[in-house]
Amino acid sequence: MQWNELKSHLRHLSSADHKRIQHAFELGKESHGEQKRKSGEPYFMHPIAVAHILADMGADSDTLIAALLHDTVEDTNLTLKEINKEFDGDVSALIDGVTKLEPEDVAAHPTMDEQIETLRKMFDLIENDVRVITIKLADRLHNMQTIEHLTPEKQRIMAQETMDIYVKIADRLSMQDMRDELEALCISILEKDRFSKLSAQQERNEQRSIRAVKVLGDKLDAHNPKLMDKTEMLYEAQSWGKISTQVNVGQKKVTGIPDMVIVFLCKEVSQCYQILGALHQTHPRETTSFQDFINAPMINGYRGLHTTIILEKGTRVRCKIRTEEMDEYAHFGIATHCFDNLAGGIMDYLLPWTGQISSLSKDTKMQSEAYWESLQNDILGESIVIHGTDDRHVLLPKGSSALDGAFYCYGNKALFIQSIQIDGIEVPFHTPLHNAVSLSVTTGKQKTVSLEWLHWISSGLATAMIRSSLAQLSGTKRRVIGKELLQNFLTAHKKGYIEEFNKQSLLDALQKVGYTSLNQAYEGIADGHLQPSDVYESLFAISKKGSKDIVTRIKTKICFTMNFDDYDSVTKTLDVYKCYGISLRSVRFRPFAMSRGNICVVHPFTPKEQQSISRDLEAAGVENVHVVAANSRxxxxxxxxxxxxxxxxxxxxxxxxxxxxxxxxxxxxxxxxxxxxxxxxxxxxxxxxxxxxxxxxxxxxxxxxxxxxxxxxxxxxxxxxxxxxxxxxxxxxxxxxxxxxxxxxxxxxxxxxxxxxxxxxxxxxxxxxxxxxxxxxxxxxxxxxxxxxxxxxxxxxxxxxxxxxxxxxxxxxxxxxxxxxxxxxxxxxxxxxxxxxxxxxxxxxxxxxxxxxxxxxxxxxxxxxxxxxxxxxxxxxxxxxxxxxxxxxxxxxxxxxxxxxxxxxxxxxxxxxxxxxxxxxxxxx
Known part of the structure; x- marks a missing residue:
């Protein structure tokens, strides 16, 4: 692709912008020189393709220049300093944001991973400039589009990484078209046979929807002709996950699994509610299918009204009602706003979750795995909506506890909590939250926060706030608390006293978990950044040839009480079993009431897993969890x-x-x-x-x-x-x-x-x-x-x-x-x-x-x-x-x-x- 071809996609930009972009084009072409891609074509064809994708989104000149030069710092002799000299504006910052860290950048820190730290670097820039992510997504999209030139193993690695990270990022930015294309490319590599079935189902959905649009349109037109004159009806492909569920259930008509999606495009918001009323007046609907994302937008800023109606023969149609502006945002997400000169501050009202990134990053500094877990849970994972003070809608990660919800709803006031009420009833802090519940708290004048609270939460935001509060204790007090907690853990596992270890063994173990001294580790344990089990596993890891360090698993008995009428708790408990590889054959049940009973599970766990499964089971809604060595008595x-x-x-x-x-x-x-x-x-x-x-x-x-x-x-x-x-x-x-x-x-x-x-x-x-x-x-x-x-x-x-x-x-x-x-x-x-x-x-x-x-x-x-x-x-x-x-x-x-x-x-x-x-x-x- 030559300059004139790219220029044809830049009609939305001024002639001055064209000159800047052309200069970047020539600089990139010269810098990459004779470099080739795996396909054999000139390497610079890749940056051009990325710029092409972004130009079609309406990207500004700085973004397009950064796209053309995004690989120069990694792969050529061109430096950020030289780029900054050539181009004013945000070009060098954008390029730096998408430039990968190298292994040597984190080699001195065993707890840091260059891939995760590159993601951290990119996410840290989002709140100020989301264009960094759009460049990275376009870069990944083109790499996936040309993936056939890699070896099968490298294809699978890249596809899995894309599915785990970039598909989720695109979804969080409401870039539906980008998400769907990336996901389709991933599935076609990871599950080729499955992808063929899904594609065939998608085609059947489209064919059936053409007829459904006509039938539905005629009925609504007869009901309210004036309303339908201002409304356009379109077929929309379902997400690949929804299509996969469709394939799994086959021809059965199942509540919650629609056969197709039809979008109603309206001129204004009031018309959206009129269409909703017309649909409910003319058709039966699934009782719990209505969702108002205009009043309470999704975590990715998406807005619209959703409902599922039932046509003849039980055909279920998911109806999405949006204005034209909402529809554009649904397909292109943040890209509809971030390239505008007036884009400053859009993150606060469109993507409020970006405000959490700073605290998550600060709380997990130099701890890559911990950052990735927080990112997956708080930012990239599924979410629920609860009602806070003044009936305010609050979005928080699915699987959150009542204590998580308190921190999301009340911020630092949650550090003073004495009790938590869900729908007016006082509950334990670890009680799982469900969608649409109402949460309130009772607070006192003194802080009640304690290290134990970290056992009752799952969100990175709550973790960061609790750790930050605990870290305000004096260094001396934290060292005393941390040493006592570590000694208690060693004593419980019969490993003696801290003073018995030689200094070098301790320092080597601490360095593996990111600490350089005992006092620093004690403070980390006291404020919750470091678990005693992490130090234990690092100390007693057994090295095997050709493998990472492993820790001996101890046969352990876990006993707890469960209410079998609570379907959600039972489901989550089964998920915990699956997560830890627990076979149902190792589970023993002893009832003591009509719907309640004691459960005992015998399974080998590492010391760290012994700690975490207790928290996970409590989060699932079970009670009286006790963890002891199996047959210890x-x-x-x-x-x-x-x-x-x-x-x-x-x-x-x-x-x-x-x-x-x-x-x-x-x-x-x-x-x-x-x-x-x-x-x-x-x-x-x-x-x-x-x-x-x-x-x-x-x-x-x-x-x-x-x-x-x-x-x-x-x-x-x-x-x-x-x-x-x-x-x-x-x-x-x-x-x-x-x-x-x-x-x-x-x-x-x-x-x-x-x-x-x-x-x-x-x-x-x-x-x-x-x-x-x-x-x-x-x-x-x-x-x-x-x-x-x-x-x-x-x-x-x-x-x-x-x-x-x-x-x-x-x-x-x-x-x-x-x-x-x-x-x-x-x-x-x-x-x-x-x-x-x-x-x-x-x-x-x-x-x-x-x-x-x-x-x-x-x-x-x-x-x-x-x-x-x-x-x-x-x-x-x-x-x-x-x-x-x-x-x-x-x-x-x-x-x-x-x-x-x-x-x-x-x-x-x-x-x-x-x-x-x-x-x-x-x-x-």
Whole structure:
């Protein structure tokens, strides 16, 4: 195409504009030189074609110059500075707006994507100059029109991108013709067979509509000839989505699915309402089909009256009644206004949604995925209309909650909300909004906004306003809140303390989510920009060859309550299932009323999905959502029972080894230390070989650690010396009583109950100590020393773990304890007789050390949460009875368990149960 051919499309412009455009034409042609497109034609044919498309829309000279030069900055040596020098006006700004960012522009920011950031750049300019988008749409349209020269794979990629982004943009700008052509080109590539069926249906619709126009026109003319003299009737092709629905239902007549669309063009607005009245007087209509977009325009600025009438044989006709000006806007949208010299400020009244772009962009700065999600939801997604104050119509994204609606209707006043009413009835903040409801709020004088609100919203606008308010807290306070939230998340997933991670691992993980320091991340968590789950997934991502990082999915149980009479809630819940890949086979239902029931879903989720599905289900309208690890209760009860059983067997098996093989306490202690050192060392080595080493080493130069080691050696020696002259049950009763005593001292509440508990513990121990004739004094003394050493070890070791934050480094801690015990007990080799022990004795001692002495402590510290540990300690009285069982099974040579021993154990048990029973009654009260 040469200049004269393009010039023939510029009749709407002045001769001065022609000269400027011709200069741009020559500059573009010279700059692109010998560059070729994939088709082999000169590259400059593409910018000319884009300018041609825009010229037919009535584009101004700046827009056409920018179209001719829109690829020069990317593909030639021409710079924006040079273009700005050659052309005044907005040319360089328009070209910059459509120029893509390159990968190197965002390479330093892992959370930024060049494609999304290019979109951000373009959308950021819309509010001031929408012509940027029109150039980009024309550019994409021509690329799609000439797509056959790309490889099939590249065709599919471009078509999908066009469908996901540019078709939606065209729709948001009410550029119906542009939207329909782009969508048709996309479907013809993505679903070729489907497109053939849709095209055939479109042709049938057009043929049938020609007859329908005549029949309908004759009937209306007979009803009101004067009105019809001023009205023109035209066939309009339905959107491809509506045609697709038509094809799906076939020949059935279904409410809400019209067979065709007829447009009534009127001279003035009042005539539109007269036509509407005539249609309703002469034909039956679908009851809920009427929509008044003149009074309440669509989000894209479209105006008109819509209704669906029913002809003979059930034929449904969607009637769109518009003035000629409305009709032009329906087809060309914002292009009918944006090229005019008087176009300033048109966005405020035609496309008010553009006013949200700035806040969305600012809130998601350097977070490409978050920006894209907000863009899809708030700008490009479907919308609903609700009634706000003074019966004002408010447009907001479909799927919004009551809290979203409050921010759309009331702006910053929503930060002070105390309650929300829908149609006059107070509702929870997360209640889903439906079309045409009325929303009102009650506010107070103090801000009520909290981080929890972010769980109850889905719109980017509400998210931005809540985050902005939270960010007004002082930096120190936000850091404290953020650190606490991250620590709580790590604790819930048993990943230890923040202080345990080495600094580089943390920084690497934070950089992946767009943060450069811990304090910055804490503040991001506190104001809602960063989720603790994002940090968790970044920290614990497992890298696989040829793939992105993945995070382990955890089998999770989600329970909630649902009202099955609420069809909309049921539909949305099913959509949530589909979104997360939940099979209906994994859903369990337990009714408790005619239309209500409890639902339980078991499915593997990532930690981030565990957080998000709870919000999504609440947004769907379900209640009482609880997310827990699947089978966690059964696993815990099994683990706790196993732990108490093994602890109870410990003294019985030790007694057996001591007396069966005549093993000295020194030999048993030495072999135990060696076995545990090897076990914990191998476990630590395996852990570091199979997992990324993210944790710092535990501090060895700490007095509490060394005291713990000495006490551990003392416990071992005194316990085994005591077991030389004490039966296992007599050992277990005072040791268990000491543990219960420590627990009640730490959790001291309700002093009267505690005094009775301590009294019963003392009586139970005293009975077995004073009235057992076979218990010699030396054994009793060593038993007392073991109890004292155990009590001190419990206090000192816990102090050390709290002081240096031992959580995820439990294996390191076990290894350090075992190794130091081995080192400090080395002098005992001088009096050891290990070399004279039979092989089977050594084997039994090693097995005892690994499975009875070592494994329980690993389970206790590594696998149980603090809440679960408290549960185990409160029920530790069961150890007494498992020891009695162990004594009967493993130590037949021990004296028979006496009635006094059983009574003593029962008294200690009653003492242990008192605080538990009283606590439960207090909670119930």
């Amino acid at each position: 059964m696993k815990f009860l099994f683990g706790a029972g196993f732990l108490l059983l093994v602890w109870g067997f410990d003294p019985a098996i030790a007694y057996h080894i001591i007396h069966e093989f005549d093993v000295s306490p020194v030999d048993l202690t030495l072999l135990r230390c060696w076995a545990l050192t090897v076990l914990s060392g191998l476990t630590l080595l395996w852990q570091r070989m199979t997992k990324k080493d993210q944790y710092i080493s535990i501090p060895i130069r700490n007095l509490s650690l060394w005291i713990s080691v000495l006490l551990m050696i003392c416990i071992s020696l005194t316990s085994y010396i005591a077991l030389q002259g004490t039966q296992p049950a007599h050992y277990s009763i005072p040791m268990t009583a000491a543990g219960i005593l420590l627990t009640t001292i730490v959790n001291r509440k309700h002093w009267i109950v505690l005094i009775f508990t301590w009294l019963l513990l003392f009586i139970g121990v005293a009975l077995v100590a004073l009235f057992t004739p076979v218990w010699d004094l030396s054994s009793m003394i060593f038993m007392l020393l073991a109890v004292i050493a155990f009590s001190l070890f419990s206090v000192v070791s816990e102090a050390y773990k709290k002081e240096v934050n031992i959580g995820a480094r439990a294996i390191q801690y076990f290894f350090a304890l075992s190794l130091l015990c081995t080192i400090l007990t080395a002098p005992l080799l001088l009096i050891s007789t290990i070399d004279s022990l039979p092989r089977e004795a050594i084997v039994e001692i090693v097995l005892f050390s690994v499975f009875i002495a070592g494994l329980p402590y690993y389970m206790y510290y590594s696998l149980l949460s603090y809440k679960q540990i408290d549960f185990v300690l409160r029920y530790s009285f069961l150890i007494i009875f498992t020891t009695i069982l162990g004594q009967m099974l493993f130590a037949p040579s021990a004296p028979q368990v006496s009635g006094l021993t059983l009574v003593s154990g029962l008294i200690v048990t009653v003492g242990a149960l008192l605080p538990i029973v009283f606590k439960k009654r207090t909670v119930e009260a």
